[in-house]
Amino acid sequence: MDIVLAAAICLGILGVGEMVSYFTKAFVPSMAAALILYMILTWIGMPTRFPEESGFAYIGELSMLFLIVHLGTSVPPGDYIKEIKSVIIAIAALAGGLITTVGIGGLLFGFDKMLAGAGAACGGGAIAGILAIQKLTDLGVVALIGIPAIIMCTVDLYGQPIASIMLKKFTGRLRAQDQYLLEAAARKSAPKEERLTADGVPYGSEDNPSRKIRCWVPRKLEEDGFVLFELAILSLGAYWLANLTGVSNCIYAFFLGLIGCAVGALRMNLLDRSHSYGFVISIFIIWIMQSINDCTPQALLASLLPVVATLVLATLGLALGGGICGKLLGYDFWLSAAAGMGLMFLMPGVMIVTTEVTRRSARNEEEAKFMFDSAAPCMYIVANAGYIMGVAITVSCLLNLLKFF
DSSP, X not given: OHHHHXXXXXXXXXXXXXXXXXXXXXXXXXXXXXXXXXXXXXXTTOOTTHHHHTSGGGGHHHHHHHHHHHHHTSSOHHHHHXXXXXXXXXXXXXXXXXXXXXXXXXXXXXXXXXXXXXXXXXXOHHHHHHHHHHHHHXXXXXXXXXXHHHHHHHHHHHHHHHHHXXXXXXXHHHHHTTHHHHHHHHHHHSOOOOOBOTTSOBTTBTTBOOSSSOOOSOGGGOOHHHHHHHHHHHHHHHHHHHHHHOSOHHHHHXXXXXXXXXXXXXOSOHHHHTTOHHHHHHHHHXXXXXXXXXXXXXXXXXXXXXXXXXXXXXXXXXXXXXXXXXXXXXXXXXXXXXXXXXXXXHHHHHHHHHHHHHHHHOSSHHHHHHHHHHHHHHHHHHHHHHHHHHIXXXXXXXXXXXXXX
């Protein structure tokens, strides 16, 4: 009975979060609403044992690895080479964000506070936030966990509207110049031929992510259970590699998903294929709930100024770093700046922003598709490349500097 009650309460909190997101038209993201509600309920007396008693928290790390493997399969591997300039933009945006937060912010507000929040604000989102909380707990500096906890709850709420404004400037320029009409005329004069597999599936597509190798796993075998098995095997591989090398399993999980697509062993978007994305993300959020049990009102109040400073400074660094680098590489400044801002909230936020802005900016479906195809590669590649570098630098390296403060 206890496990059923605990599960019902935790899932009920998530349900309320979804309702808040629905009624605010996603202005308040469901995860942020759920985590804020959970903290308030614990402050007014609700027991903090429910995430653990529900059983979900026990597989929280597994859910995180599933999500990261899924992230590694979200973009065709060849696109990272095709869009190498976007990878460079990700590096510049991350560097800009870390310079403004850890560098400038550290001098003004204290290096320990800025280090605690840099990962969640500059390239790791909720995953970097949860890893930062674990790291801070291990280092014995629990007074700082309020910083990544608040940032995790606010990066989507804060970052997505700013990124949307920047991306609208890019789509507005495309619309003003009627770029989609020029593109349509160019396609008619020079039709593009697609390379197809023996099954008639285009190379580099969702069903055959590799541009060179035919996916050798039979489609009929890819039922829900088999895809979950693929996710479990890759997560186990990431766990073993992390134990052998000391490098975060989050990094290995991403690359195993990416490599699996490249060699024809996997198709894209594994969690969607297994129809389990919603359930896995729910487990992940409940795991986060358990991690913020030590986040008291006093700790949050003490963290407000560093959090605001971290978010503002990260915005300047990510947007200017990405925008200036993109302009130098021949990309639109506002597209590159929006992609840089995407490092703050990552997927699926980047996908939501890109889809919504292009749909609302276009005059018809054809123009919407053209705008999406123009923006999505840069937005997605910057987000994924920035995530892997952000976690590696902030969580695996920079947080260790807290030993000296």
